[in-house]
Amino acid sequence: xxxxxxxxxxKHTNEVKDLVHLPLGLLGFERVKNYxxxxxxxxxxxxxxxxxxxAKHAFLxxxxxxxxxxxxxxxxxxxxxxxxxIDPADxxxxxxxxxxxxxxxxxxxxxxxxxxxxTLIGKQVIPVxxxxxxxxxxxxx
Amino acid sequence: xxxxxxxxxxxxxxxGRITVKIIRIDGDAVKVGIEAPSTVxxxxxxxxxxxxxxxxxxxxxxxxKLPRLVAPLASxxxxxxxxxxADSPASPAPVVPxxxxxxxxx
Numbered sequence: 001x002x003x004x005x006x007x008x009x010x011k012h013t014n015e016v017k018d019l020v021h022l023p024l025g026l027l028g029f030e031r032v033k034n035y036x037x038x039x040x041x042x043x044x045x046x047x048x049x050x051x052x053x054x055a056k057h058a059f060l061x062x063x064x065x066x067x068x069x070x071x072x073x074x075x076x077x078x079x080x081x082x083x084x085x086i087d088p089a090d091x092x093x094x095x096x097x098x099x100x101x102x103x104x105x106x107x108x109x110x111x112x113x114x115x116x117x118x119t120l121i122g123k124q125v126i127p128v129x130x131x132x133x134x135x136x137x138x139x140x141x
Numbered sequence: 142x143x144x145x146x147x148x149x150x151x152x153x154x155x156x157g158r159i160t161v162k163i164i165r166i167d168g169d170a171v172k173v174g175i176e177a178p179s180t181v182x183x184x185x186x187x188x189x190x191x192x193x194x195x196x197x198x199x200x201x202x203x204x205x206k207l208p209r210l211v212a213p214l215a216s217x218x219x220x221x222x223x224x225x226x227a228d229s230p231a232s233p234a235p236v237v238p239x240x241x242x243x244x245x246x247x
Contacts, residue, residue: 111195
């Protein structure tokens with residue numbers, strides 16, 4: 001089994017890493033397909049989505065329920081098939097944070113990264129209801 | 142650029158696996174249907190460009206200083222659910238997306 005370790009509180013020590021494969025990459029970074037999902041206890045609820053072959057480059061990500069209370073991306077039939085999702089609870093949703101100035105930032109709610117917890121395969125999706133959400137949603141700081 | 146004339150109901154086939162069909166013409170809008178394998182991402186150009194730009198701006202490194210978060214707010218200020226939010230728990234449950242059911246394979 002290659003379930004997400006992050007989801008297992010027993011294993012949640014100071015630092016947890018999972019390898020996530022994005023067969024299509026991120027939009028604009030289509031060639032980078034392997035990422036390390038890195039969780040450091042002192043940085044919760046943020047996580048790092050670090051390029052596996054180039055550790056100098058990383059995206060800051062956050063599970064959206066720490067940012068908004070009423071977020072429900074609706075995945076297209078094509079994305080559900082691509083990610084091989086059967087149970088919605090198997091989908092781990094992360095949103096990319098853009099740091100802006102000192103200790104502030106915005107979150108992209110329009111293009112979430114969705115990872116199948118069972119296969120650790122992910123995709124940056126544009127949900128069917130993307131028009132309801134912003135790419136520059138302010139972080140609650 | 143290859144330019145072709147098509148009527149509603151007519152299609153274009155690309156690479157033997159992608160079909161672009163003109164569904165309807167409504168004034169200055171053309172409704173287009175695209176059939177492609179799920180490994181071929183299809184996006185509206187302006188949405189693709191917006192997210193691509195956002196990703197490029199977001200790229201950083203793991204030594205960056207992080208903001209401190211307070212309790213989350215509704216994604217749409219003054220949304221219709223405002224009254225419900227007052228009662229929302231301090232630590233809401235993780236987001237579960239809505240899945241569109243795939244067409245059963247034959």
